Amino acid sequence: MIKHKKGKNPKSTEDTIRVLIDEINEVGITLSEKNAVCLYELQCSFENKIRPGFIVSILQEMKRSNESNIQAFVEQHDMKEKEYKKLKASLTQKWEIFIPINIKPRKKKILFEDVEILFYAKSTIKKNISGRDFLNVRSDFGEERIKKLTSSHVLDSLSKYCLSIKCSGSDIYEAWKAAEPYYDLIRGIFEFVVSPTYQLIPPFKKRAKIGDPEIIIGSNSNNEWHYFEPISDTHHQCFNIKFGEEQNRVLFNIINIFSKKGLKPKSFTSLLADAFRLYSQAMDSIYSYDCLINLWQMCERMTCAGNMNGSTKDVVKRLGWHSERLSLSGSGWNEALIAISKKRNEIVHRGFTKVEDEEINILLIVAKCTLRWLLSMNKELNTERQLEEYYQMRTLSPSELASKKSVISLIEKERKNSL
Structure with a gap:
């Protein structure tokens, strides 16, 4: 059953429904910029996903019955969804x-x-x-x-x-x-x-x-x-x-x-699988800027960037630690990553920009090195949350870790006593 989005004014959604009903006929709806936007706006006004193919037929039924309220839309949708699932199961x-x-x-x-x-x-x-x-x-x-x-x-x-x-x-x-x-x-x-x-690639290859x-x-x-x-x-x-x-x-x-x-949602292996898929997309990219974006998304996934609101600074910081695997001295690969992250931001926010093979090759080294470490941790980590907590706690001082351990021990003791 679909539900109207909480906090969204029902009247505004019903206004959109009325606009579309006026454009609907027995054949369908005229394809125009206005109608295309209204159809998608209506689709996005509900919590659950609405199959795009349903909307026109729902509006046709509502026009026949002279209805234009959200409740009628929901009832028509749920009836069609039930019929669709039954038909799909038979096919x-x-x-x-x-x-x-x-x-x-x-x-x-x-x-x-x-x-x-x-x-x-x-x-x-x-x-x-x-x-x-x-x-x-x-x-x-x-x-x-x-x-x-x-x-x-x-x-x-x-x-x-x-x-x-x-x-x-x-x-x-x-x-x-x-x-x-x-x-x-x-x-x-x-x-x-x-x-x-490390590869030197001709253009569009x-x-x-x-x-x-x-x-x-x-x-x-x-x-x-x-x-x-x-x-x-x-x-x-x-x-x-x-x-x-x-x-x-x-x-x-x-x-x-x-x-x-297995590949259960939110599992550590699900995160690994996403990293490999993004790696494949990067290697399959024709354009250098597209390859760099896919590799950066892979790095974001491997550093749990979703839990940091995608902070580029935090992604660079977490990737920086992995430079230890190559025994790099000095600043490791931090300055290189900062430069590449700026290039990534230029692509995302300003459009096309020139990307050098060197930048992609360095990011490839970082990505593969990080992924190899994640693979080595597959027996110790079972969920994405554990990886996120590992990243958070890795930088704690011995006294901070000891403090957390004592609090965890106290909570476990209290819970045991309350049983």
């Missing part, structure tokens, strides 16, 4: 999504909680799909469009290897959305292991060593095969990668952390 199927990838790891199976990820050689997939037709089904403005590809065309688009992710969805696009966070995590881990820290998939294919529980072709911002040629012994060891030590501890 949801099990899917196996296959994603071409230019790597060959040692292991053929990874488990993340209840999500199974498998690696296949192209020859294995060829046996399963030979002679089949692949469908691409899209609905454009209510009209269903179907395209077909033969198995030979699909095979031409596949890399030497594929990984598959088993998930659920009403169609291949929804199934891919469920699989995508796991793919981004796997890709981030692979990039972390194989990408060199990605740092990524893992290529973009030209096609995504999937089979559902009815043994139907579908496909779609992701839109790539640039052609990025990557060569097949075969991991060495040491790379395989590092790779699966990292993967085992997620396999054993």
Whole structure:
């Protein structure tokens, strides 16, 4: 059930509803700047998320019944939400999504909680799909469009290897959305292991060593095969990668952390997963300023910046401590980080600015060094909150730590006595 935002004047929301009802007809609503803003404003006036596709049909029902109050809007929405969930449950199927990838790891199976990820050689997939037709089904403005590809065309688009992710969805696009966070995590881990820290990159070239998939294919529980072709911002040629012994060891030590501890919200492993996804985005960036922003966001995530209101000064301070891992003398990398943080602020607040490879390479060193420390702490830390408390208490003097310990001991004793 949706709820109107607390503190927001109900009259202003009902005024927006009336404006939109005046623009609504049986076909829909005229697309204009005013209507677009009003529709989004109405969507944002409630605590819970409203599916954008619901709003026009809700307003049409309200116009038929000559209503324009918030209660009527809520009732219509909740009824449609219930119908939608029932329909979605009836359409949801099990899917196996296959994603071409230019790597060959040692292991053929990874488990993340209840999500199974498998690696296949192209020859294995060829046996399963030979002679089949692949469908691409899209609905454009209510009209269903179907395209077909033969198995030979699909095979031409596949890399030497594929990984598959088993998930659920009403169609291949929804199934891919469920699989995508796991793919981004796997890709981030692979990039972390194989990408060199120091690179000189020509303009408009990605740092990524893992290529973009030209096609995504999937089979559902009815043994139907579908496909779609992701839109790539640039052609990025990557060569097949075969991991060495040491790379395989590092790779699966990292993967085992997620396999054993899972990805629960607010967990330490959830924070690690976000860091790897942001690392992948950074390596996949065409523009240097975009790469730097993604790397800085990764650093913010690893230093719990959300708990400090994103304070750049505090992020630099916490990252500065990690310079000890490289045994840096003097000011470590503090001055470098202050300069890079200013460059980050210029990009965010003033628009485009020139970013040098050197700045990205230094930030990469900082990010990878910090992430390696976080990985080493996976047995000691279980939640984001513990990491935040570690950062806060790390700088306390021995007397301050002793004071906190005595207070904690006192509280534990009082609680025990009250039982």
